[in-house]
Amino acid sequence: MEGVDYLRDERKKSEFDVEAMKVAWAGSREAFQVSDRMAKLVANDPVFEKFSKPTLGRKEMFKNTLRKAAYAWKLINDLHLTEEEAKWLRHYIDEPNYTDLQWEMFVPALEGQGSEEQKRKWLPLAQTMQIIGTYAQTELAHGSNVQGLETTATFDHETDQFVIHSPTLTSSKWWPGGMAKVATHAIVYARLIIDGHFYGVHGFIVQLRSLEDHSTLPGITVGDIGMKFGHGAYNTMDNGVLRFDRVRIPRNQMLMRVSQVTKEGKYVQSDVPRQLAYGTMVSVRQTIVSDASKALSRAVCIATRYSAIRRQFGSHDGGPETQVIDYKTQQSRLFPLLASAFAFRFVSEWLKSLQTDVKQRLEAKDFSTLPEAHACTAGLKSLTTAATADGIEECRKLCGGHGYLISSGLPELYAYYVPACTYEGENVVMMLQVARFLVKTVSEMSYKQPVGTADYLGRMAPLMHNNCDVQTAEDWLNPSAIVKAFETRAVRMIVDCSQRIAKFENQEEGFAELSTDLVEASLAHCQLIVVSTFIQRLKQEIPGKGVKQSLEVLCYVYALYLLHKHQGDFLATGYLTSKQASLANDQLKTLYSKVRPNAIALVDSFNHTDHYLSSVLGRYDGNVYPKLYEAARKDPLNDSDIADGINQYVQPILKQKLHLAKL
Ligand SMILES: CCCCCCCC(=O)SCCNC(=O)CCNC(=O)[C@H](O)C(C)(C)COP(=O)(O)OP(=O)(O)OC[C@H]1O[C@@H](n2cnc3c(N)ncnc32)[C@H](O)[C@@H]1OP(=O)(O)O
Numbered sequence: 001m002e003g004v005d006y007l008r009d010e011r012k013k014s015e016f017d018v019e020a021m022k023v024a025w026a027g028s029r030e031a032f033q034v035s036d037r038m039a040k041l042v043a044n045d046p047v048f049e050k051f052s053k054p055t056l057g058r059k060e061m062f063k064n065t066l067r068k069a070a071y072a073w074k075l076i077n078d079l080h081l082t083e084e085e086a087k088w089l090r091h092y093i094d095e096p097n098y099t100d101l102q103w104e105m106f107v108p109a110l111e112g113q114g115s116e117e118q119k120r121k122w123l124p125l126a127q128t129m130q131i132i133g134t135y136a137q138t139e140l141a142h143g144s145n146v147q148g149l150e151t152t153a154t155f156d157h158e159t160d161q162f163v164i165h166s167p168t169l170t171s172s173k174w175w176p177g178g179m180a181k182v183a184t185h186a187i188v189y190a191r192l193i194i195d196g197h198f199y200g201v202h203g204f205i206v207q208l209r210s211l212e213d214h215s216t217l218p219g220i221t222v223g224d225i226g227m228k229f230g231h232g233a234y235n236t237m238d239n240g241v242l243r244f245d246r247v248r249i250p251r252n253q254m255l256m257r258v259s260q261v262t263k264e265g266k267y268v269q270s271d272v273p274r275q276l277a278y279g280t281m282v283s284v285r286q287t288i289v290s291d292a293s294k295a296l297s298r299a300v301c302i303a304t305r306y307s308a309i310r311r312q313f314g315s316h317d318g319g320p321e322t323q324v325i326d327y328k329t330q331q332s333r334l335f336p337l338l339a340s341a342f343a344f345r346f347v348s349e350w351l352k353s354l355q356t357d358v359k360q361r362l363e364a365k366d367f368s369t370l371p372e373a374h375a376c377t378a379g380l381k382s383l384t385t386a387a388t389a390d391g392i393e394e395c396r397k398l399c400g401g402h403g404y405l406i407s408s409g410l411p412e413l414y415a416y417y418v419p420a421c422t423y424e425g426e427n428v429v430m431m432l433q434v435a436r437f438l439v440k441t442v443s444e445m446s447y448k449q450p451v452g453t454a455d456y457l458g459r460m461a462p463l464m465h466n467n468c469d470v471q472t473a474e475d476w477l478n479p480s481a482i483v484k485a486f487e488t489r490a491v492r493m494i495v496d497c498s499q500r501i502a503k504f505e506n507q508e509e510g511f512a513e514l515s516t517d518l519v520e521a522s523l524a525h526c527q528l529i530v531v532s533t534f535i536q537r538l539k540q541e542i543p544g545k546g547v548k549q550s551l552e553v554l555c556y557v558y559a560l561y562l563l564h565k566h567q568g569d570f571l572a573t574g575y576l577t578s579k580q581a582s583l584a585n586d587q588l589k590t591l592y593s594k595v596r597p598n599a600i601a602l603v604d605s606f607n608h609t610d611h612y613l614s615s616v617l618g619r620y621d622g623n624v625y626p627k628l629y630e631a632a633r634k635d636p637l638n639d640s641d642i643a644d645g646i647n648q649y650v651q652p653i654l655k656q657k658l659h660l661a662k663l
């Protein structure tokens with residue numbers, strides 16, 4: 001039997017309706033159809049071929065990406081694709097490029113922070129790509145600390161302009177995507193100065209390059225920051241460095257939704273909170289949570305299919321060896337990741353709806369849910385990206401030696417994915433933002449009832465004193481037992497930190513001193529959100545034979561895996577006994593055997609094309625070994641029998657050896 005037969009047999013074992021599961025994964029039939037159509041459009045168009053990428057040099061790779069982006073833009077227009085279709089099209093092209101910044105940051109920044117007048121002027125230009133923009137916030141010396149940025153924007157009364165300047169080397173903008181070679185404009189974050197007074201960091205629309213010949217404008221110095229981690233990955237993108245030498249822009253190019261500067265040089269704060277200036281980051285963090293489930297599902301799909309094909313040991317009387325997916329250790333590493341992919345998918349859907357709700361409230365000048373939205377996006381961005389980056393690397397190891405080959409698709413995916421732990425808010429810094437929100441919520445509870453994701457803190461009294469009543473492994477198959485365990489652990493960790501901070505005379509000092517514990521408490525809070533959202537999702541109608549049941553199994557796997565992994569927290573907070581923790585682990589093992597027959601069908605439900613996976617190990621048809629062989633043969637080193645350099649550098653050594661032998 002070959003891999004092809006193994007996967008065919010595996011698919012026959014499935015206990016649920018795969019087509020219905022595809023819809024559950026996508027969110028709706030319509031969402032499934034759109035993403036499916038775009039995936040196939042990209043997969044079937046030779047322009048989007050990506051197997052040659054590993055052999056391209058930096059310049060060729062960059063140019064190739066420009067070519068694909070231009071062709072994609074033509075398709076979007078020729079085929080009259082909707083915004084949603086265009087988003088999926090870009091996603092499936094699967095190469096970081098300047099359009100990510102245009103659509104994920106530049107346009108949202110204009111939408112969220114521009115005045116109505118500014119939106120009328122700039123949005124049509126950006127949406128039709130007559131200008132190409134980037135988001136220039138981070139500097140050489142400051143990224144996380146946005147208030148610490150050094151670039152200045154000084155108001156000049158006489159000319160009614162701002163003067164944008166980089167006063168130091170360390171104030172150079174550093175990292176913005178697409179900025180080095182492509183972007184014509186940037187939203188530049190700079191400290192506003194009027195008459196010698198500082199008014200904090202604001203965004204300014206600054207033109208970088210001529211719209212005629214694309215040359216840099218006077219006063220602008222811009223370039224690429226150099227090669228990044230991995231060969232392909234982010235090296236298709238021209239992340240840039242940018243300096244300003246007293247560049248002048250009209251006053252009306254400061255983004256003026258949150259605050260304005262009048263012709264007279266008066267600074268006016270609108271009736272919206274200043275944190276709205278951080279709004280673009282909140283919306284992108286939500287997108288990043290959604291991207292986490294896509295990246296993790298991709299790695300899990302490769303590792304699961306390959307684990308069903310790969311066989312090692314256990315052969316008796318010449319019979320077949322054991323499929324590595326049948327080893328309990330392989331299952332205990334792989335299935336929690338499979339469950340996490342679904343968990344992240346559902347929490348990202350929920351986060352999107354939270355974001356929509358916040359947007360509607362903001363329009364009605366209701367800012368009450370903004371702190372929670374910030375805490376949720378920051379925390380879930382941190383949780384999902386960290387777990388996904390680790391998960392991709394685990395999938396590589398699950399594929400043994402072949403996982404290390406570029407043709408497995410995993411090294412490139414990891415290199416491409418891992419900066420998500422850093423960009424758009426470094427993960428630890430984001431967890432500390434969650435901690436601030438939680439500590440503040442606890443401190444305000446005497447006069448303000450916590451709501452939303454923090455509402456369980458309002459039930460502190462019972463949660464502080466309850467004990468877990470689980471007595472058998474079966475008892476863990478109960479959503480309320482699980483939610484109660486996660487709520488209790490989170491509440492006790494948060495209260496413990498809050499009480500210890502309160503003992504410090506200076507609360508900031510206390511916060512800093514306890515920051516490692518606070519990060520762990522924030523993680524416990526965020527895990528509760530993911531677990532609860534999964535459980536809530538299962539309360540909705542989910543059509544299709546066996547679909548809901550399979551998702552229930554995955555939900556329990558996700559929750560009990562976390563419980564097992566963090567059992568130190570659950571035990572230390574006194575909610576569980578070691579016996580109850582061990583029962584949870586027994587149940588987890590039973591659940592793995594329920595996942596096993598459905599594993600291949602579950603990863604098929606992601607509906608990933610072979611083009612998107614770009615993995616010989618994860619091929620849908622399972623024809624792994626012949627295709628691995630074929631991929632290896634295509635390596636440029638195999639173009640000729642005697643490679644370049646052999647005659648020059650190897651032959652002389654060999655000949656010398658011969659000469660010595662003669663002696
Ligand atoms: C998918 C496309 C590819 C993506 C490419 C990547 C692009 C990028 O990386 S762009 C650059 C991204 N940069 C970052 O994310 C920087 C991260 N840093 C930050 O967000 C901030 O500096 C931060 C939050 C750490 C600190 O903010 P700062 O104002 O200095 O201090 P802080 O005192 O903590 O916050 C002040 C208040 O604002 C609130 N706040 C902070 N951020 C936000 C926000 N985004 N929304 C709402 N409220 C916020 C805080 O909760 C706090 O509230 P309160 O006063 O009630 O306690």
Ligand SMILES: Cc1cc2nc3c(=O)[nH]c(=O)nc-3n(C[C@H](O)[C@H](O)[C@H](O)COP(=O)(O)OP(=O)(O)OC[C@H]3O[C@@H](n4cnc5c(N)ncnc54)[C@H](O)[C@@H]3O)c2cc1C
Nearest residue numbers: 135137138142143144175176177419422423424425426428
């Ligand atoms: C691929 C990629 C693309 C990017 N694209 C863009 C872009 O388009 N536009 C843009 O403006 N920026 C971009 N960035 C920059 C990115 O947003 C920043 O790198 C990110 O915000 C982290 O900031 P930093 O580099 O200053 O890290 P630092 O803050 O210097 O982090 C270094 C270490 O210090 C720790 N640390 C920092 N502050 C604290 C604290 N208060 N408490 C405890 N620990 C702390 C962190 O946890 C981390 O371990 C990009 C970065 C990458 C890698």
